[in-house]
Amino acid sequence: MLRVVDRVALGLVGLVLVVVGGAVLAVGLGVSPPSWWIHDGPHDVLLSTAERTRLRDETWWWPTVIAALALLAVCALWWLIAVLRRRRLGEVLVDTGDGAGALLRGRALEGVLAADAARPDGVSHAHARLTGRRDAPRAHVRLLLEPHVDPAQALDRLTTEALAHARDSAALRELPAEVRLRTAKHKAERVS
Template identity: 70%
Template sequence: MLRIANRVLLGLAGLLLLVLGGSVLAVGLGVDPPSWWIHDGRHDVLLSDADRTRWRDDGWWWPTVIAVLAVAVLLALWWLVAVLRRRRLTEVLVDTGDGEGALLRGRALEGVLGGEAGALDGVRGARVSLTGRRGGPGARVRLLLEPHADPEDTLHRLTTEALAHARDSAGLTSLPTEVRLHGAKHAAERVT
């Protein structure tokens, strides 16, 4: 969802800047703007001295400007943190049983789980990513199924074999998993 919002916001900001910049450039090159446009001609300025200083002496002006800028900065920081946030779990805390713990690389567990899921009958490919916290991870599994595969059987074998092995080997009490099944498109072959 965040990826979609990110792309939509970037697209809208880019479109707005392109339209405004293009219109200013077109008017600057001599194109006559419509009567409702923000400036009238090649030698017109966007903000005159009177426009820039109109509300300077009013009591609401500076608090409003500061509030709008603060909201803009907070939104920009939220966006930056959301974009830079790691989406994958880098390590999983494994209970060794002696009161200590060991750290298991997240990519290693993803690779083993993906390899075991990809080896199931009827699975053409598997992609696994770990999410959550290192003490309580979750998994996202995407399976590409062969045309002859039974989705119910494949899902049952995934949960009872691959996910159970991963959960037991990492010493986890639970491994919440989101599984997405996609059917492989069968390409028609020419028979001669």
Template identity: 75%
Template sequence: MLRVVNRVFLGLVGLVLLVLGGSVLAVGLGAPAPSWWIHHSRHDVLLSDAERTRWRDDGWWWPVVIAVLAVALLLALWWLVAVLRRRRLAEVLVDTGDGEGALLRGRALEDALTEEAARVDGVGRAHAHLTGRRSAPEARVRLALEPHVDPGAALHDLTTGALTHARTSAGLASLPAEVRLRGVKHGAERVS
């Protein structure tokens, strides 16, 4: 969901900047200004002296401008951190037992966990995702269950099977997991 919102927001911001930048470039090169444009020729300035000093003597103007710019900066920084933050665990530190360690690709462990979770009886689809630190990973597993399956039994089979195998094969002391269960929706079928 966040990925979709992020892409839509980026698309809208890009479109607005493209339209504004293109119209500024076109007017600057001598093209006729669009009807909605705030200036009428290429020699107009963006802000005239009267527009720049309009609220200069009002005491509320500069605090409001600074507050709006500060909020915009904080939102932009928050968005940048959210976009750049890694959601997936790139590698897992495996204890080899000899005092050394080995690195296992996080995607490989996710794929193995997903495949084994999908083989649990009554699971239609499965998806595993690793988060956390490489020395203390955490698993997030989503299971789509068939209508006839008991969720408790499916959860028990997952924890004693796939999650236990992943934990022991990676040599982890623990592998905390968040499991989300939902039912598979089947389309209506005509019975004759």
């Protein structure tokens, strides 16, 4: 939902900026504007001195300007945080076969996936996070491997066991995953 609002808002702001900027550019290049347009010609200013200074002495003017700019800054900050924050999936839609479906908590599936991923020998720690839509989740898995473990073997075990188990238990057609592997730090061994 936020992605749709984000795209619509950006599209509308971009369209307004292109239309107004293009019209001002056209008038500046010598195209004669219509009678209702804010500019009369290429040498006209946007705001005259009288228009700029007429509200300066009003008591409501500066508080209104400051409140409007503060509201604009808060909205822009909210939008930036909403765009940058990656949301966790709250629930996963499980197809029960009767057409209604059931909802599975996303954190529960993340916990089971992390526990299954950490079970094989050589995996020191596992962390799982689900993103995406509730009918098409995506898994982000981080594995901390012991130094002696082959990464290809650990990745194969993760895809054939833990991810397959999570996909089958939630009745999903597919469960795309991004996997990050790291090795645990260890002390150097002495050779005698």
